[in-house]
Amino acid sequence: MTADAAYPNDHPARTAGHGGLAESPFLLACRRRPVPHTPVWFMRQAGRSLPEYLRLREGVPMLESCTRPEMVVEITMQPVRRYTVDAAIFYSDIMVPLRAVGVDLDIKPGIGPVIADPIRSAADLDVLRPLVPDDVPYVTEAVEGLVGELGGTPLIGFAGGPFTLASYLIEGGPSKNQERTKAIMYGEPELWSRLMERLADLTIAFLKVQIAAGASAVQVFDSWVGSVAAQDYRESVLPHARRIFAEIEPLGVPRIHFGVGTGELLGLMGEAGADVVGVDWRVPLDEAVGRVEPGKALQGNLDPAVLFAPWETVERRARDVLTRGRTAEGHIFNLGHGVLPSIDPDVLARLADLVHEASTEDPR
Ligand code: CP3
Numbered sequence: 545m546t547a548d549a550a551y552p553n554d555h556p557a558r559t560a561g562h563g564g565l566a567e568s569p570f571l572l573a574c575r576r577r578p579v580p581h582t583p584v585w586f587m588r589q590a591g592r593s594l595p596e597y598l599r600l601r602e603g604v605p606m607l608e609s610c611t612r613p614e615m616v617v618e619i620t621m622q623p624v625r626r627y628t629v630d631a632a633i634f635y636s637d638i639m640v641p642l643r644a645v646g647v648d649l650d651i652k653p654g655i656g657p658v659i660a661d662p663i664r665s666a667a668d669l670d671v672l673r674p675l676v677p678d679d680v681p682y683v684t685e686a687v688e689g690l691v692g693e694l695g696g697t698p699l700i701g702f703a704g705g706p707f708t709l710a711s712y713l714i715e716g717g718p719s720k721n722q723e724r725t726k727a728i729m730y731g732e733p734e735l736w737s738r739l740m741e742r743l744a745d746l747t748i749a750f751l752k753v754q755i756a757a758g759a760s761a762v763q764v765f766d767s768w769v770g771s772v773a774a775q776d777y778r779e780s781v782l783p784h785a786r787r788i789f790a791e792i793e794p795l796g797v798p799r800i801h802f803g804v805g806t807g808e809l810l811g812l813m814g815e816a817g818a819d820v821v822g823v824d825w826r827v828p829l830d831e832a833v834g835r836v837e838p839g840k841a842l843q844g845n846l847d848p849a850v851l852f853a854p855w856e857t858v859e860r861r862a863r864d865v866l867t868r869g870r871t872a873e874g875h876i877f878n879l880g881h882g883v884l885p886s887i888d889p890d891v892l893a894r895l896a897d898l899v900h901e902a903s904t905e906d907p908r
Contacts, residue, residue: 564696565760570630571698574761574798574820576841576874582866582903583630584896585700587802588882589623590635594889596622606651607643610636616686617693624697626889627896630876631698631761634687634754638704638765639712641750644679647671647713655718662716664724666735672742675749677756687757698761701754705766705803706743706784713739722771729772729780736780744784748791755795763800764788764818767881770805777809782816789817800843804881810835825850825880829868841874848879851891862895866902877903 565571570583591597597619601609609615619635639657643649648660663669677684690699711725712718719725729736751762769781789799801813802822814821814836821840823832825847832842850861862877869875877899883892 565698568630568696568698568760570876571760571798573874573876574800574841576839579874580904581900582869582875582877584877584899585629585631585633586623586627586879586883586892586896587633589627589629589892590620590633592885593883593887593892594622594626606637606653607640607649610640611682613682613686613689616682617689620686620690620699621693623892624694627893628900629697629896631700632690632694633700633763634690634702634759636683636702638702638709638767640683641675641680641703641746642672642709642713645671645673645675645746649712657712658717659713662724663713663739664728666738669735669738669742672739672746675746675753677753680750680753683750683753684757687754687759691758699759700761700763700800701751701759702763702765703747703750704743705764705769705781705801706740706747706788707769707772707781708765708767708803709743709747710736710739711768713743722768726771729776733780740781740784744788747788751788751792752795755792755797759797761798761800762792763802763822766801766803769803770807770809770824772809774808774812777812782812785813785816793817800876802843807832807835811837814840820874820876822878823880829865829875830871833871839873841876842869842872843876843878845878845880846895848881848884848887851879851884851887851895855891855894858891858895859898862898863902866899 569579569581572579573583616635620632624632639649650658652658711722714725714728792799799818800820800822801816801818804824806813807827810821810832820843821836823829823842823844825845829842829845846862846865850858
């Protein structure tokens with residue numbers, strides 16, 4: 545089967561060029577190459593808001609759903625069928641590799657990750673043994689299945705960033721102030737750095753499994769790292785983030801680096817080495833261009849809450865993001881953070897179409 549034959553419909557987003565991954569607008573934009581239209585995908589597009597997702601997940605706990613390859617393939621495909629998005633995001637969770645090496649944890653609906661025995665001393669580190677591909681056979685199987693189904697639409701693999709993983713492990717669950725996490729980061733630098741090293745190893749291994757199975761790009765979600773001051777990021781997080789991106793580089797797939805509330809960290813996140821820096825909605829993209837070193841594409845950054853406003857507002861704001869995005873060397877349209885659970889999927893569908901139409905009228 546050719547890549548063209550795999551396109552599920554004839555929308556321009558899918559028929560640009562000759563189809564196939566080499567022509568993927570998403571991958572081209574990550575590489576800062578010319579694109580026929582600005583590519584778009586939505587963080588957290590898989591799962592969360594779609595009724596067909598909620599039906600499928602009925603009675604199946606979140607983490608268990610991630611271990612069923614058929615379910616993972618189906619949930620990853622659902623938004624690709626509904627929206628003209630230029631990429632799929634693998635349905636999994638940042639906690640999956642931790643659980644796979646034996647950390648006793650659960651994801652509770654409406655709460656998030658909960659850790660049975662939080663990590664707070666050197667002795668607690670032993671549970672974080674290295675991850676091998678055999679720990680996550682369901683990931684390999686699902687990614688391989690998806691690559692076949694997706695045809696010319698690239699699959700984005702992902703993992704958690706080390707600060708965000710550390711914060712769940714140390715706090716034992718979601719935390720507003722990250723107080724225990726920061727107490728260790730500030731006060732026990734040796735323990736902190738050993739923990740971060742192990743988490744970076746896990747992230748690297750989990751990304752490598754997804755790339756080996758066929759993922760075309762990866763995103764590191766260091767979602768909660770925005771709570772750290774720039775100087776502390778430089779000392780306590782950057783070396784680990786840098787190692788993650790350096791170890792993935794030889795595999796040849798674009799690397800995206802994202803966190804929430806990271807306006808003050810954008811320059812350092814660029815220095816960490818990814819090809820694309822994700823920007824939340826707080827910093828306009830043309831301003832972000834000045835904060836990130838040259839040679840990077842940007843991803844973002846419509847406030848997900850804008851989608852609850854009347855369509856005229858959504859359209860005006862989305863066009864503004866596109867205009868500002870033109871000042872970047874490459875731009876991938878996205879939300880500034882994930883799709884919110886109560887969003888109407890029809891608004892996302894319309895937004896994906898708008899991004900394509902507006903950027904085709906006036907291509908880069
Ligand atoms: O669509 C996608 O982006 C793909 C799948 C994905 C999930 N989690 C599935 C999921 C991705 C990329 C993630 C990443 C993730 N997981 C992050 C970073 C992304 C971000 O939003 O910043 C974080 C911090 C987590 C940890 C986590 N898992 C949280 C905070 C929650 C939400 C808890 C809740 O119910 O509010 C989860 C659960 C989760 N992960 C769901 C999904 C679809 C919802 C679970 C459900 O419906 O039962």
